[in-house]
Amino acid sequence: MKNLKMKAARAEKDLSQGELAEKIGVSRQTIGLMESGKYNPSLQLCLAVCHVLSKTLDELFWQDE
């Protein structure tokens, strides 16, 4: 499923996918895929996103199934 929380948090910081990717040191596609929910990122990557977007894991990635 799409990760709209991450998309919103990125918007809050006024960053493009490319800018966020660069800050994290990852490719733009990886960010795009995370937001479109096309795959299963690593914990390190999630933590890096959290730090740049000033959110916690629960705020961006929690999902009660």
Place this chain on the structure above:
Amino acid sequence: MKNLKMKAARAEKDLSQGELAEKIGVSRQTIGLMESGKYNPSLQLCLAVCHVLSKTLDELFWQDE
């Protein structure tokens, strides 16, 4: 670094690494490696661990560095 929070949460449920692994559908080694901090698990795996151990992502995997 080691993940002692996960180890403690597993102890709280009185599960062995093997039992936890089986409940999640993953190998025992994967659980062992997660706890010994030897690698970088996927978000799905973290979420599965959280659900079995009744914890959130932040409780088990957050680290302010």
Place this chain on the structure above:
DNA sequence: ACATAATGCAATATATATATTACATTATGT
């Protein structure tokens, strides 16, 4: 002390996350 369960740790194999490049489409500003 013994038996058994739990854990740590290698080596190799396989699945999949991520990079790279490229192109098409959609948004945004002038």
Place this chain on the structure above:
DNA sequence: ACATAATGTAATATATATATTGCATTATGT
């Protein structure tokens, strides 16, 4: 309408998570 930036998406290549098997070591119970 045009230019440009942002995004979606695909194909292939590479790095790495995870499985599998096996053995050594440490804990736990009797």
